[in-house]
Amino acid sequence: MLLILEHLMYKLKVTEDLPEIPHPCNYFDLIGGTSTGGLIALMLGRLRMSVKDSMEAYGQLVKEVFSDVRFQGGDKKLKTSKLEKAIKQILQAYLASHDPEDKLEDIQDNACKTFAGRATSADPTFFEQIEIRLSGIEEEFVDGGISHNNPTASLLSEAKEWLQTDCEKTHQFFADHFAGTENLYFRFNVEQGLQNIPPNQWEKLSHVAANTRQYIQSQLVITQLAKAATSLSEKRGKVSAGSLAPVLTAIEMGQSQVVPTLVGCPPPSQIFQGRQDILARMKDPFSKDIGKRHVYVLHGLGGSGKTQIALKFLNMMNQYPTPRFTKQFFINASSQQTLDTAFKNIAIANKIGNSFQDALSWLITGTKEWMLLFDNADDPNINLFLFFPQCTHGNIIITSRNPQLAVHGPRSHSKVGNMEETDAIELLLLSAAEDNTVETAKRASEIVKELCYLPLAIIQAGAYISKFNCLDQYLSLYKQDHARLLKEHPEQSHNDYEWTVYTTWQISFKQLSKVAAQFLQLCSLLHHDKIPEAIFQKAAEWTGDVQNVQQARAFLQNFLTPSMIWNQQLFMGIIAEIAAYSLVNRHPGAVLSIHPLVQLWCRNTLANEPKVRECMMDILGMSVMLTDDEDMFRIGLIVHMDSLVQDPATVKPVFLAEYAQIYFDSSRYKEAESLEVTALEKQKQHLGANHSATLLTMENLAVTYHHLGRYQAAEPLEVTVMEKRKQLFGEDHPETLHAMGNWLPQSEGLAVTVLEKQKQLFGADHLETLRAMGNLAATYRWLGRYQESEALEVTVLERQRQVFGADHPDTLHAMAHLAVTYHRLGRYQAAEPLEVTVLEKRTQLFGADHPETLRAMGNLAATYRWLGRFQESEALQVTVLEKQRQVFGVDHPDTLQAMAHLAVTYHQLGRYLEAEPLEVTVLEKRKQLLGADHPDTLYAMENLAATYHQIGRYQESEPLAVTVLEKRRQVFAADHPDTLHAMAHLAIIYHQLGKYQEAEPLEVSVLEKQTQLFGADHPETLHAMRNLATTYHQLGRYQEAKCLCWK
Structure with a gap:
């Protein structure tokens, strides 16, 4: 033994x-x-x-x-x-x-x-x-x-x-x-070979x-x-x-057989809470057509409270003056054995025989309104229909983790999900034997949110809190060791449910095949929501030559035919196997989701987490190698990359570049930088400093630094790439010109050189030439030379239309750039039709929720604002902000841009109190994401300073405006339009504070530069002239003020 x-x-x-x-x-x-x-x-x-x-x-x-x-x-x-x-x-x-x-x-x-x-x-x-x-x-x-x-x-x-x-x-x-x-x-008894050994x-x-x-x-x-x-x-x-x-x-009576005690349906838990919507749906079918067969199915994740809902319903239905069901039988449906035994006990207890068939016959021939509650019918290999009495009367409720059992109640079934917050709070406080006060409810709200409103987890937490009197400390204890707390079985409970949160899922997990278990574990390392099934198909179909991905390819082999073709049926079969226990859910659009606590349990039980994580990173990396032109698919991977990639050093170099590009395309520049730095180090080590892949990564890192506003960090990388490509390929090689073209915002001369060489090599209408022309136009725009930028962009747009057609994405890109330049020039009437066209075409090409479509919508909203069409502007901006939050999340740069634009509209409508919280959020987030010196951060700071100014908070407005002016002088030039705007804004604040002597030189400088840049009749120039005249008047310099007013 x-x-x-x-x-x-x-x-x-x-x-x-x-x-x-x-x-x-x-x-x-x-x-x-x-x-x-x-x-x-x-x-x-x-x-x-x-x-x-x-x-x-x-x-x-x-x-x-x-x-x-x-x-x-x-x-x-x-x-x-x-x-x-x-x-x-x-x-x-x-x-x-x-x-x-x-x-x-x-x-x-x-x-x-x-x-x-x-x-x-x-x-x-x-x-x-x-x-x-x-x-x-x-x-x-x-x-x-x-x-x-x-x-x-x-x-x-x-x-x-x-x-x-x-x-x-x-x-x-x-x-x-x-x-x-x-x-x-x-x-366990060894029967053979030991009988006669004393x-x-x-x-x-x-x-x-x-x-x-x-x-x-x-x-x-x-x-x-x-x-x-x-x-x-x-x-x-x-x-x-x-x-x-x-x-x-x-035993005491010396009997050789136990007469079964028939187990009726026990009462529901005394602390049952909520679920009124499901109970109401259950009541409807059982209240109609009395005497006919009714079946209702409750399906959902283990621990979601299916059995308790069923018991509560039966208890509720038997509270009527006349009980709805004359006999109720509680049947453990977890296995063939327990089902057979339950029906045998029905037969014996009712003295109509001692077999399954005896019980079934009795139920069929009887006319009473009996109720069979099939509980825990989780085994997908059992056809539960075979245990239904084949008659037209009687009532059946089924509880199961398997959503496929809804087939027994096609229009009478409910998926049991998480609880409503108010019900979850009350359940926790009752479980914990705590009074429901404002303070305890606040604590409970934080706890149930962390537990994802899952009933079993809440009851376990309540029992623990009751035992140790630790409502205030529970959340911190849970975060320190959630695995132990979710495994702990309460010593005192409100029902006879024997499993803890973790063990109930462990039971289901053990029923899965090896491949299904591996699939669930891999998915648990991704974000719990919106997991594209296409990840696995694309990875399996990629045939690139990459070393050390054998583990990933061996797993994907399970879904390929002998001829190495993707077999969707095999893949769907594995998903169906896992979904049968509600461990995953499948949604329209071929995406999966996992309950957050199930995901946590999966991660906690991984035997070799680093190897599994490496395998999933390889699968994700292989999937993006085929998706250069699938923007929405790549954008959808962002949350999964966030969850999966904990240390860039563990990602293979070939996948690092793809991951970095996805982050960059989604304006997640800090994450792109981290991956590109790691990739560059590995490539220098394994490929050498002069390898083309190394230079490409260096070039990409420099571009990322540009978008982060770290121009000093970008410059040496760009110079290195340009010099090495000159040595390797010569000055006129496309790769060299490409490197020169990237080093543009600080160097107009380089941009001009690149454009001339591209014309010589490829001709005026070649894609590379048009790209170089667009880069030079962007340089002029960066330098505030909008007229020169406009001339180039008009040319680029005309040629793009000729070469690619009016609906090509590159043509629309050129159109959007020209509209931005018109906007900077104050020519809003010229910008509007271009932006309307871009929005319409992008909606047709990409859909309403595509990032490019949303950017076009945001640009048009800004133009409407400047045209005084505030209601149209606000409506568009609210839509953009909502969609950006859905697509990218609250911290994404595009979401913050939409928030900033909406705040400006509120500002111009005089709704300053609505603008302020948005502007504060944008400023804080941009400091975190982009740094304090980034141009976008300075725009946010300037907008907030303007709002403070409008609501009379001049002391808070002044330091912000001073900071913006100093930073812009460092980043741009003294005569850059953005620098002049900051100068004008600070002068206005000085004026409001009565600091006319400090305001006057700033306003003089602004007026001179604005006249040079835009001309005497430009709105910005006239605005500067009016501000200076007001200051002269306050200083008693009436004649100078009068002259400006006449102008």
Whole structure:
């Protein structure tokens, strides 16, 4: 038996991923035995010994006690002295801090552990009986195994009487009674080869071991050991104390069969909360067409409260003056065995037979309004329809994790999801025995949100809070060790549900095939929502030559035909297998989702998390290698990359570049930078500094630095790329010109050179030439030379139309750039038709939610604002902001841009109090994302300063305006339009503060520069002139003010 137990403990080590083989005392509540089995129970239980130590101690004891040849006679009694000595040696060795004469339990008699060991092994065949004084009376004890060799019943009932001697009879008694409850009762017994070996033949222990190992190797025993390990790991049995009553009664009465006590539907939990929407939907079908068949299916994730909803419904329906259902039967539908047993019990209890068919026939022929509640019908291999009485009357409710069972109630089923927040808060506080006050509700709200409003997790949390009185501390405890808290079973509960959050999912997980389990674990490392199934297909279809992706390709092989073609049916089959336990959900658009707590559980139970993460990173990387032109697919991967890529150093270089590009295209420049820096280091190391791939990464990193506003960091990289390409290819090579073209914002001369060379090499209408022309136009715009920018952009747009057509994305791009330049020039009437066209065409090409479409919408909204069409502007901007939040999230640069534009509109409408919080958010987020010196951050700072100014908070406005002016002088030039705008704004603030002397030189400078840049009649120039005239008037310089006013 110790050998079997050793194997069982090893199974437990594997099941729970433990660092060492556990001790049985940590898993068994009761350990019993008779004869030498009693000694083993004493070692394993009271002495808390490991199986290995128990085997060594037992072997040594048997050898010492039985090795004396004088005691080999058939009818001779072995002296007890050696046995007592051996027992004391074990006690002293493994209970060193206690005297071997200490009592086994804290009771009033003087029985000690040595006596207990002696008494259980006092087989009169070998040993003398033992006399023990109990309460002043000497009593004789012999080995209990003489008449009760199987002590199972004694362990359960703790009764004084013993069962019959026959072990097999006792075993069969319990096996029959618990047949309807899986994985509860196990018996391991080596039947062959050990029948005639008495304990005094210690030298045959090797023979015992050999037969035991052979027994363990049988497939049946292997399966039973695995199931036993699972039950021990889950810590809780599947039978309540109440259901043992018939067994114990039968034991006391000496019965050989237990008459089943029919289990009706128990009442719902006393703390049941919410679910009114589902209860209302359930009531409707059962309230109509009385006398006809009705079936309702509740399906959802384990722990979502399906059973409690069903019980609450039945309780509710039986509160009527006349109960709706005359008989209710609670059926454990978790297996074929439990279903058969439940129907057999129905037959026996109603005295109409003793078989499944008897019960079914009785239900079919009866006319009463019975209700069958099939609970936990989770096994997808069971056709539950076969257990339905085939008649037109009766009522059925099914609870299952398998959504496919909705087929039994096509229009009468509900998916049971998370609770509503208010109900979840009340459930937590009731579970925790806390009053519902403003303060406790606030704490509870934070906790239930962290627990994703899952009922079972909330009840467990409430029990823990109640036990330790830790409502205030629970959230921090949970974040420190959520795995332990979600595994912990409450000592006191409001129902007989035996599983914790984690064990309920572990049960489902163990039913999955190897491939399905791997798929779920891989998906758990992605974001829990909107997981595109296309990731796996695209990865499988990519045939690029990349080293060290064998693990990923081996997994994807499961979904390929022998001819290496993607097999969608195989893939869908795996998803269906997992979805049958509600561990994943499939949504329209071929995307998956995982409940956040299931995702957390999956991650916590990964045996080799780094290898699994590497495999998923390779699959994701392989999938994006085929998707250069699929913008929406790539954008959708952002949240999954955030979840998956924890350390860029663990990503393969070839995938690093693709990941970085996706981040860059989504304006996530900091993340792009991190990946590009890592990729550059690896490429320099493995490929060399002059390799084309290394130079390309260096070039991309420089462009990223530009977008981050880190121009000084970008310049040396761009110079290096340009010089190396000159050395490798020559000055006129396209790659060299491409490098020169990237180094443009600081160098007009380079941009002009690149354009001239591109014309010479490719001609005026070539794509590269038009690209160079667009870059030069962007440089002019950057420098504030809008007229020169306009001239180039008009040319680019005309040629793009000729070469590509009016609807080509590049043509629309050129049109959008020209509209921006018109906007900067104050020519809003000219910008509007271009922006309307761009928006319409992009909506047709990409859809309403595409990033390019949303940018076009934002630009048109800004133009409407400047044209005074505020209602149209606001409506567009609200739409853009909502969609940007949905597509990119709240922290994305495009979302912040939409927020900033809406704030400007509010500002111009005089709704400053609505503008301020938006502007504060934009400024804070841009500082985090882009840095304090980035041009976009300075725009946000300038807008907030203007709002503070309008609401009279001049002291807060002034330092912001001063900072903006100083930074712009550093980044741009003194005569750049943005610098002049900052100068004009600060002058206005000085004016409001009465600092006219400080305002006047700023306004003079602004007027001079504006006149040079835009001309005397430009709106900005006229505005500057008006501001200076006002200042002159305040300074008493009326003549100068009058002259400006006349102008």
